[in-house]
Amino acid sequence: MGLRSVILKTSSLPAAPLSHQFHNSSIVRTITMRISVFPWLFLIVIPSMLCINLIPVHSKCVEDQRTLLLQLRNSFTFNPAISTKLVYWNETTDCCKWNGVNCDKDDHVIGLDLSYESISSGIDNTSSLFSLQFLQSLNLANNNLNRTQIPPSLDSLHSLTYLNLSNAGFSGQIPRFSQLTRLVTLDLSTYFFEELHPLKLGTPNLRMFLQNLTELMELHLDGVNISAHGNEWCQALSSSLPNLRVLSLSDCFLSGPIDSSLSKLQSLSEIILSRNNLATSVPEFFGEFANLTVLRLISCNLYGKFPTSIFQVPTLQTLDLYNNILLQGSLPEFPQNGSLQTLVLGYTNFSGPLPYSIGNLGMLSTIELQSCSFSGLVPNSMANLARLLYLDLSSNMFTGTIPSFRTSRNMTHIDLSRNDLMGPIPFSHFKGLLDLEYIDLRFNSFNGSIPSSLFGLPSLQKLLLANNHFDGLHADFSNASVPHLDTLDLSSNNLRGPIPFSIFELRRLNVLLLSSNNLNGSIQLEMFQRFSDLTVLDLSYNQLSVDANGSNSSFSSFPHIAALKLASCNLQSFPDLKNQSKLFYLDLSDNKIGGKIPNWIWGVGDGALVHLNLSYNLLVGLQEPFVFPSLGILDLHANHIRGKIPTLPQDITYVDYSNNNFNCSIPLDIGNNLTSAYFFSVSNNNLTGNIPESICNARYIQVLDMSKNRLSGSIPNCLTEKAETLGVLNLGKNNLSGNITGTFLTNCGLKTLDLHENFLEGEIPKSVQNCSMLEVLNLGSNQIKDTFPCFLNNSSSLRVLVLRRNMFYGGIHCPGANNSWSNLQIIDTSSNYFTGALPQEFFLTLRAMMNGVDDAQSEISHLRFEFLRLNHFYYQDTVTVTNKGLEMELVKILSVFTSIDFSNNNFEGNIPETVGDLKSLYVLNLSRNALTGTIPSSIGNLTQLGSLDLSVNQLSGKIPVELTRLTFLSAMNLSYNQLVGIIPKGTQFQTFSNTSFEGNKGLSGPPLTSDVEDNHSYPKTEINPNWTTGESNWHSATRTRINWNWIAAECGFTMGLGFVVGPLMFCKRWRKWYYKYVDHIVFRILHRQDQGRKNQRRRPRRNPIKRR
Structure with a gap:
């Protein structure tokens, strides 16, 4: 065989893989060396010729394919700065080597990947794309194709096995792909445009769309609006896709239930159906997918x-x-x-x-x-x-306790917060976790010292230990290596002593929270300037004395501070914050700052200050001029500010001017600056004049409190008519007069309506029943003349109903009210003109006063109105009740506090036995009526009862021995009735004084003394709505004999009371401590009473974060 023939034959070989080409080349070289008749020079030239002839030609792009690709590129609009593929396509290079292009051995384009190319123009049916008839794989994912429809011409690409148009920017109806019978993978998922014009399957629907795609193994339609019921979409899948392995249909508006036909798809390995309202149970057959x-x-x-x-x-x-x-x-x-x-x-x-x-x-x-x-x-x-x-x-x-995590060497995130874990944290539990970035142990009961080993984790960024019982922090961890720690939260623990100096070595801190501990000592605010990146600092509610007037108190070294919280830090003056350009949150409340609020404070944060709390200080006014352009939250309550109410910024959402000395009328245009406000309170000032009509321009207001002033005139009608957004309306303790006019609309959202202690007249508007969420209705101490409001008996949300000291009349029986008043926990109709018998059915409707009816009652909480929940704001309801003969204002209405007060009316007849079903009742006052018959023995079932007053009636018979079972009873008054017999003996009964039983001539035995047994004068029993049912009225002052022992005792009592009341009136800190201490005692008492109920643990539920 001649060499020429060998060369030609070799040249005509089809293109082969590169390894095969090198093998063929070696064969030719061997043949050449064996032919000796040719000149040596020719032998030198021949190998080079062979090399030229053996260059593989299959990688050269076919001309029509290059032309089509260039036409496609030229039809696109894309960003060259972002593009990594199209920008490099040009005519001088082989198109098979272009980025994103794959060719087969015959130089046809079979793969095209243009994902992430920032393409922002659409593709129509005339595009050169559809002339690439050999295309097997097409990927246009993550572009922005101008929300155009998917071109139907895609159906002409018969060879496609892979099609990915996810997040490509298509929208509208998906066309039918009846010719793409070879498709194995189809991805039409969309997320970025789901709220604009999402893809949808209407006509064709899912069944028609999938009918010919029988080879599909992967189907991704996430974000496509399919809108199908369970049997529809399940049967469409199972009948058309027997080989399906991956099913991803998140956010497709699918509903349940999941049909059993889906069990036919035994090859399924991935099932993703997230964020569809399936509203069904998970089928058992999911456990039968062997490849899942x-x-x-x-x-x-x-x-x-x-x-x-x-x-x-x-x-x-x-x-x-x-x-x-x-x-x-x-x-x-x-x-x-x-x-x-x-x-x-x-x-x-x-x-x-x-x-x-x-x-x-x-x-x-x-x-x-x-x-x-x-x-x-x-x-x-x-x-x-x-x-x-x-x-x-x-x-x-x-x-x-918590286990050790030492073997999880790659751990990055640990969150054990909000549990009941306890004990110390062992030194070794976190040792060696070099990649750990996040530790959250908040809201547990860990104690002991915080181990310094936590500060030795080199990757740690956030350490959150708040709301535990840690009592120590190792003073020296300065050698610890925590170069990345940016957040340290040690708030609400029992840390004591001075702030450890080693904390100041954590120079990378952005957030430092040390509030609500027992840290003490004096500290210069300039010390915290060591943290050059500090954005949040909270030292509030310790025993620290923070000096803001040091040698460098201008905060010039705090370039990034955004939130500064120094509440209760014994500050005597304002820190110099003039130069803080990024400060938006400032809390200096509960300090000793006096004088006027400087006007430079409104310019803090370059005028971007959003939150300012200066409450509980000694401020007396505002330095003019005052302009707060960006302020959203302003809290100045509990100061001594006097004068006029300052003009408000129009974007403000929260304003609290309560408990000050403002002595003016409310500006007529006040509402024009509250158009974005949710909370506005001017309670407990000296405001006069009328309530301006402009207040109704506050269209988003949820809490409006103008109580405890001297406002006069009538209530603006618009306040009742705009109660759609209003949750709390408190106008109590003013001089308002006239009728309650206006109409509460059907969409009324009121939860608290408090109009007590005014001069309101007329009747209760029947439209109040439109406020279906009403929880507190307080109309006490007015001049309202009406019958009992039976129209409220279907208000299942009503918890507090106060009608005391008005002119209500008639009976309290409400026909057809068997299921009413289900949540009522406080009802006070005292000092009115109610008559008739106490209906036994009424007590059976008070299910909130019975054990086990409402599980929510087993959790001690306060009745309050929450708003702006992200900022943890709420409005605390208050109500005045008579308990143990004394009027008391419940500043925090515990959800377990229950009270019935029907005193000082003219009820008659027997006390119903059904009162004994109210096993969670705490106060029962039926005094000063005309009740007859015996004391029901069923009252002995009221095991939670703490106060019982049946005095000044016409009750007869013996005192039931069952009353001795009331071990929580701390006040009882049965005086001035017609009771007889020996007072039952019991541990609790022996603690009551003579006055609890006097005025019953037939009673005998201890604790009555002989002189009391002989004295049976009765007080007058006529109705007096203006009577104060205080302790002095528990027994009548009918006896004229002077008892000097009593007078001496009362003088001593008065002097002692002065030592207590004096500081309460004139010392703010003593008053705050006293209120807190009394609240604490009441809370513990009620908590003890609540131990018999279901112990449902209080556990915060955070709003779920949307996940994919």
Whole structure:
């Protein structure tokens, strides 16, 4: 064979892989060397010729393919600065080597990847794209194709096996792909445009769309509006896609239930249906998918019990059920060497313990169980999870101590907050976790000293230990290496002593929170200038004396401070904050700052100050001129500010001027500057004049409190008519007069309506019943003349009803009211003209006063109105009640406090036996009526009763011995009745004085003395609505004999009272301490009474964060 023929034959060989080409070249060279008849020079030239002829030609782009690609590029609008593919396409290079282009052996373009190319123009049916008939893979993901429709011409690309148009910017109806029968992977997911014009499957619907796509193995339609019921979409999938392995249909407006036809898809390995309102239970057959690796059902409104068989699927790697609060379940025992890598059950109702076998899941890297109902110990076997990276067990009921995490060397995140964990933190538990960035142990009961080892974690960024019982911080951790620590929260612990100097060595801190501890000593504010990046500083509520007037008190070294909280820091003057350009939150409340508020404070933060709290100081006024352009929250309450009410910025949302000495009328245009306000209070000042009509321009107002002033005139009609947004309207303790006019509309949102202690007349408007969420209605101490408001008896939300000291008349029987007053906990009709019998059915409707009716009652909380929840603002309701013969103002109405006061009326007949069903009743006052018959023995069932007053009636018979069972009874008055017999003996009864039983001529025995037994004068019993039912009225002053022992005792009492009342009146700090102490005592008493109820643990539920 001649050499020429060999060369030609070799040149005509089809293109081959590169390794084969080199092999052919060596064969030719061998043949050449064996031919000796040719000149040596020719032999030298021949190899080079062979090399030229053997260059593979298959990588050269076919001309028509290059032309089509260039036409496609020229039709696009894209950003060259972002593009990594199209920008490099040009005519001088081989198109098969262009970025994003793949060719086959015949030089046809079979793959095109133009993802992330910032393409911002659409694709129409005439595009050269559809002439690339050999195209097998097309990826246009993550572009912005101008919200155009998917061109139907895509259906002409018959060879496509992979099509990815996810987040490409398409919108509208998806066309039918009847010719793309070879498709294996289809991704039309969209997230970025789901709120504008999302993709949808209407016509064709899902069944028609999938009909010919029988080869599909992966289907991603996340964000496509399918809007189909369970049997529709499940049957559409199961009938058309027998080979389906990956199913991803998140955010598709699907509904449930999940149809059993889906069980036919036995090849399924990934099921992702998140954020569809399936409203169903999880089917058992999910546990029969033998190849299941991923099950993600986030925010699907699932309920029922989760099948434990799913946990047992050996291939399962990811289980994500986040935010299905009705879904119940528990964790089973896990086998050895399980495949599970990600376990997310946050915001579900899973409960029970964590099994010890969780330590068998050696592949586990993520555990998120936050805001569930898990309980018990955190098992020590978690120390076996060597691959664990992320752990969140927050907001559960875990108890005991925390396990060691030393073996989880790659851990980055630990959140055990809001549990019942306790004990000290061992020094070694976090040792060696070099990648740990986040530790959150807040809201537990950890104690002891905070170990310095926590400050030795080199990657730690956030250390949150607030709301525990830590009592010490190692004074020296200056050698600890925490170069990245930016947040340190030690607030609400028991830390004492001076602030450790080592804290000032944490130079990278952005956030330092030390509030609500027992830290003491004096400290210069300039010390904190060591933190050059500090943005948030909170030293509030310690025993510190912060000196803001040091040698360098201008804060010039705080260039980034954004929030400064120095409440209760014994400040004597304002810190110099003039130069703080980024400060937007300033709290200097509860200090000793006097004088006027300087006008430079309004320019703090370059005029961007949003939150200013100067309450509980000694301020007397505002330095003029005052302009607060950006202020959103202004709290000046509890000062001594006098004069006129300052003009408000129009964007303000919260204004509290209460408890000051403003002595003017309310500006007529006040409402024009409250158009964005949610809260406005000027209570407890000396304001006069009328309520201006402009107040109704505050269209978003939720709390309006003008109580405790000297306002006069009538209530503006518009206030009742705009009650759609208004949650609290408090105009009590003023001089308002006239009728309550205006109409409460059907969408009334009032929860508190307090108009007590005015001169209001007329009747209660029937339209009040439109306020379906009303919880507190206080009309006491007015001149209202009306019958009992039976029209409110279906208000299931009403908790407090006060009608005392008016001119109400008639009976309190409400026909057809068997299911009414279900949440009423305080009712006061005292000092009116009510008559007739006490209906026994009435007491049966008071279900909130019965044990076990409302589980919410078992949790001690306060009746209050919450608003601006992100800022933790709420309005605290108050009400005046008569308890143990004394009028007391409940500043915090505990949800477990219950009271019935029907005193000083003209009720007659027997006391109904049904009163004994109110087992959680705390105060019962039926005194000064005309009640007859015997004292019901069923009152002995009121085991929570603390005050009982049946005095000044016509009750007869013996005192029931069952009353001695009332062990919580601390005040009882049965005086001035017609009781007979011996006073029952009991531990509690022996503590009551003579006055509890006097005026009953037939009673005898201790604690009555002989002179009291002989004295049976009765007080007058006529009705007097203006009577104060105080302690002096528990017994009548009918006796004229002077008892000097009593006078001496009362003189001593008066002097002692002066020592207590004097500081209360004139010393603010003593008054605050006293109120706090009394509240604490009342809270403990009521908590003790509540121990017999269901102990539902209070656990904050955070708003779920949207996840994908």
